[in-house]
Amino acid sequence: MLNLTKRKRILPLIIIFASLNVVCDSLVGLPQFSSGVWYSWIFIIEPITGIILGTYAGLLSTVIGVMIGHFIYFRGFHEFLFTIGAPIGTMVSGLIFRGKWKTVFIYYTALLVAYFITPIAWQLPIWGMWNTYFAYLCLVILTTLGRNVLKLESNKPSYALALSAFIGLEADILFRIFIFIPCQTYQLFYGFTVEALQLIWLTAAFVTPVQVAMSALATVILGPPVIKALKNTASL
Numbered sequence: 001m002l003n004l005t006k007r008k009r010i011l012p013l014i015i016i017f018a019s020l021n022v023v024c025d026s027l028v029g030l031p032q033f034s035s036g037v038w039y040s041w042i043f044i045i046e047p048i049t050g051i052i053l054g055t056y057a058g059l060l061s062t063v064i065g066v067m068i069g070h071f072i073y074f075r076g077f078h079e080f081l082f083t084i085g086a087p088i089g090t091m092v093s094g095l096i097f098r099g100k101w102k103t104v105f106i107y108y109t110a111l112l113v114a115y116f117i118t119p120i121a122w123q124l125p126i127w128g129m130w131n132t133y134f135a136y137l138c139l140v141i142l143t144t145l146g147r148n149v150l151k152l153e154s155n156k157p158s159y160a161l162a163l164s165a166f167i168g169l170e171a172d173i174l175f176r177i178f179i180f181i182p183c184q185t186y187q188l189f190y191g192f193t194v195e196a197l198q199l200i201w202l203t204a205a206f207v208t209p210v211q212v213a214m215s216a217l218a219t220v221i222l223g224p225p226v227i228k229a230l231k232n233t234a235s236l
């Protein structure tokens with residue numbers, strides 16, 4: 001586990017990762033990804049920010065990054081509400097990596113219940129959120145087995161990184177869905193019909209998992225060398 005609690009270590013890292021978040025959030029996503037949850041490349045840096053910095057420092061770093069990034073690549077004022085999902089995703093990735101999945105399980109359960117008690121949700125393709133359901137299933141398994149059984153960080157670093165990225169990003173998606181459907185912003189902000197929502201759900205069911213997979217792969221590749229470098233620096 002990284003020891004980044006000292007102010008001299010954590011403050012520069014918050015600034016560095018906030019800058020990386022600004023860059024990623026300012027870059028326009030690929031055209032074929034424009035129908036997904038993310039319109040920029042914030043999903044690439046989101047999980048590793050939480051894994052490296054931890055829950056609260058990661059949250060702060062991503063908040064700074066997306067707020068500045070959204071002004072550079074302006075997508076409308078309503079997008080500032082939806083992008084709160086990015087800091088939440090960062091925080092969840094940090095929690096999962098540190099074995100605190102019970103808190104995340106409560107979060108997922110509450111937001112999924114809120115979604116399914118919203119009448120219009122039953123008019124949308126149920127399978128359209130298959131990736132979020134799978135993340136929830138992983139949480140159920142983790143909560144059932146417990147930390148001592150999996151020993152997530154010590155025995156399976158690559159597995160821990162991938163799982164943390166996956167569940168964190170799906171937590172981001174789930175928050176945006178909560179704002180979009182249960183909070184009725186699909187109608188208040190956009191005036192979407194049921195037919196339009198059905199098309200969005202169908203498209204996102206294929207596009208968003210690709211983005212999540214890209215981010216998980218990037219986290220698995222970049223995570224170990226970054227963690228190793230920070231540990232070596234801390235030991236100097």
